[in-house]
Amino acid sequence: KSANRGAFSGRSAFIFAAIGSAVGLGNIWRFPAVAYDNGGGAFILPYLVALLTAGVPLLFLDYAIGHRWRGSAPLAWRRFRRWAEFIGWWQVLICVIIAVYYALIIAWAMNYTVFSVDTRWGDDPAAFFGSFTQALGGGDVTIAFDYVGPVLLTVALVWIATLVVMTLGVQNGVARTAMIFIPLLVVMFIILVVRAMLLPGAFTGLDAFFRPNWAALLNPGVWVAAYGQIFFSLSVAFGIMLTYASYLKKKTDLTGSGLVVGFSNSAFELLAGIGVFSALGFMAQAQGVEVKDVVDAGIGLAFIAFPAIIGEAPGGALIGVLFFGSLVLAGFTSLISIVEVVVAAFQDKFGLSRVAATLGVGIPLTLVSTILFPTTMGLGLLDTLDNWVNQYGIVGAALVSTIAVTYVARGLPTLRDHLNAKGSFPIGRWWYLCVGLIAPLVLGISLALTTKDLLTAETTYSDYPAWFVFVFGWLMAMALLGVGIVLSLLPWPSRSHLQQLD
Numbered sequence: 001k002s003a004n005r006g007a008f009s010g011r012s013a014f015i016f017a018a019i020g021s022a023v024g025l026g027n028i029w030r031f032p033a034v035a036y037d038n039g040g041g042a043f044i045l046p047y048l049v050a051l052l053t054a055g056v057p058l059l060f061l062d063y064a065i066g067h068r069w070r071g072s073a074p075l076a077w078r079r080f081r082r083w084a085e086f087i088g089w090w091q092v093l094i095c096v097i098i099a100v101y102y103a104l105i106i107a108w109a110m111n112y113t114v115f116s117v118d119t120r121w122g123d124d125p126a127a128f129f130g131s132f133t134q135a136l137g138g139g140d141v142t143i144a145f146d147y148v149g150p151v152l153l154t155v156a157l158v159w160i161a162t163l164v165v166m167t168l169g170v171q172n173g174v175a176r177t178a179m180i181f182i183p184l185l186v187v188m189f190i191i192l193v194v195r196a197m198l199l200p201g202a203f204t205g206l207d208a209f210f211r212p213n214w215a216a217l218l219n220p221g222v223w224v225a226a227y228g229q230i231f232f233s234l235s236v237a238f239g240i241m242l243t244y245a246s247y248l249k250k251k252t253d254l255t256g257s258g259l260v261v262g263f264s265n266s267a268f269e270l271l272a273g274i275g276v277f278s279a280l281g282f283m284a285q286a287q288g289v290e291v292k293d294v295v296d297a298g299i300g301l302a303f304i305a306f307p308a309i310i311g312e313a314p315g316g317a318l319i320g321v322l323f324f325g326s327l328v329l330a331g332f333t334s335l336i337s338i339v340e341v342v343v344a345a346f347q348d349k350f351g352l353s354r355v356a357a358t359l360g361v362g363i364p365l366t367l368v369s370t371i372l373f374p375t376t377m378g379l380g381l382l383d384t385l386d387n388w389v390n391q392y393g394i395v396g397a398a399l400v401s402t403i404a405v406t407y408v409a410r411g412l413p414t415l416r417d418h419l420n421a422k423g424s425f426p427i428g429r430w431w432y433l434c435v436g437l438i439a440p441l442v443l444g445i446s447l448a449l450t451t452k453d454l455l456t457a458e459t460t461y462s463d464y465p466a467w468f469v470f471v472f473g474w475l476m477a478m479a480l481l482g483v484g485i486v487l488s489l490l491p492w493p494s495r496s497h498l499q500q501l502d
C-alpha cells in the first residue's frame, strides 16, 4: 500500500537532498559563532570527536531505521516496534515547531538580500536593516500583532514556495530543488569567501577564529556545545534523514552516502567560518577595534554585523547579496526537509495523497507562521522556541531513541546487518559503543546541564518575561507531548501499514 509514497530517482538525488537538509543556517549562521566562543581553533578537537562518535553514527541509525522499515518517522518506528511510534511523532512535532520559526529567518535573509542593493540605507545600513527586524534587541516582549510589512511579505513568499515544492513531490520537488540550489549555493559561497579573504584586515579575523584556546577543552560546556552543534547541523534525530532514507531503493549504499553527507556538511561549516571571520576582521580593522568587539554571537553575527560590513566594504552590496542570498538558498532546502517529515507522517498515518497531505499540513503551518512571526514579537518567539527545541526537544528525542533502540528493543545488531548488507563503508562493533553508550551519555549530560541552567535562570532567554517563557516554553512542550500521544493512539488506515516487512 505504499504505492503513493514518493521515491528518489537514485543515490545522487538522495545525497543532494540530504546535503540540502544538512547545510543550512546552522552552518553559516551558527557554526562560526559556536566555534569562536568555544575555544576557536581548539574547538576542532571536540568537534571532530562529536562528529565521529555521535554525528555520523546517529546519521547511520536514522538511515537504517528509515530504510529498513520504509516509512515516515511514526510509521518506521511503529514497524520497528509497535510501542515506538510515539518517538516518530515526537520528531514530527519538533519539526512542526522548527518549521514555523525557521521560515522567519529565511524571510529576514530574503529582505536583507534585497536591502543590500537598496540605497535607502545611506550611511547606516545596520540601523536601516535593523529597523525591519525590530525586536532584535530582545527585551520587552508583548503580545502584539504589529506587522513588519516587508517581513510579512517574505514569510508568506517562503511558505508559498515551500507548498509548491512539497506538492511537486519527493523527486520533482524535494530532490530537484536541492539539485539546483546546492550547486548554486556552493558557487555563490565560494565567491563570497574569496572576496571576504581579500578584504583588508581579513587575516586578523582568521587569526581570531583559528587561534586555539586549549584551556577551553577542560570546560565540559565546550564539549556539550560541540555535540549540540553536530546534532543540529547534521539534522540527525529529527526524523529527516530517516524519512529521506525511506525513499531510497532497497539496494542502496547507505553508509557511503552518509559519509559524503557528513563531510560535505563539515566542509561547508569550515568554509563559512573562514568567510564570516574574514569579513569580521575587515570590520574590526575599519572600526579600529578588536575582532572580539565585533563578534556578537548568534543572530547578531549574521543580521547585525553583516549589514555593517555592507556599508563599509568596497563592493559591499555584492557581499550582501552573496551572503544573504546564500542564507536563503541554504535555509530553504533545510526548511523543505523539515516540512517533508510532517507531510510524510500525515500521508502515512491518514492514508492521504501527496497533495492532500501537503495542504492539510501546509495550510495550518503557513497560517501560524505568517500570523505570529512577521511581527515585533517575532524574534522573542523564535528565541524561546529555538531554545526549547534545541535544548530539550532534540536532545530528549535523541536520548530516548538511542536508549530505546539499544536497550529496550535490542535492535542494533539487526540495523547494523542492514547497513552492512549494501554499504561500502563497513560498520564495526564500535557502532554499538557510539550509539548505545557515548551518545546517550553525552545527551544525558547535556540535558542535566541545561536543566541546571534553567533552574538557576541562566538561560539565554532570561531577557524575556517569565510568562512568555512559560507559555511558549513549558505550555508548548506539554501541548506537544499531549498531541503526540493522541496521534500515536489514532488508528492506521489499513493493516498493510502495520506489516513488519521481514
Ligand code: PHE
Pocket: 021, 022, 023, 024, 025, 026, 027, 098, 232, 233, 234, 235, 238, 240, 334, 335, 337, 338
Ligand atoms: N541542519 C540544518 C543546519 O545546519 C538545520 C536543520 C535543523 C535542518 C533541523 C533541518 C532540521 O542549519
Ligand code: NA
Pocket: 021, 022, 023, 024, 026, 027, 232, 233, 234, 235, 265
Ligand atoms: Na548543517
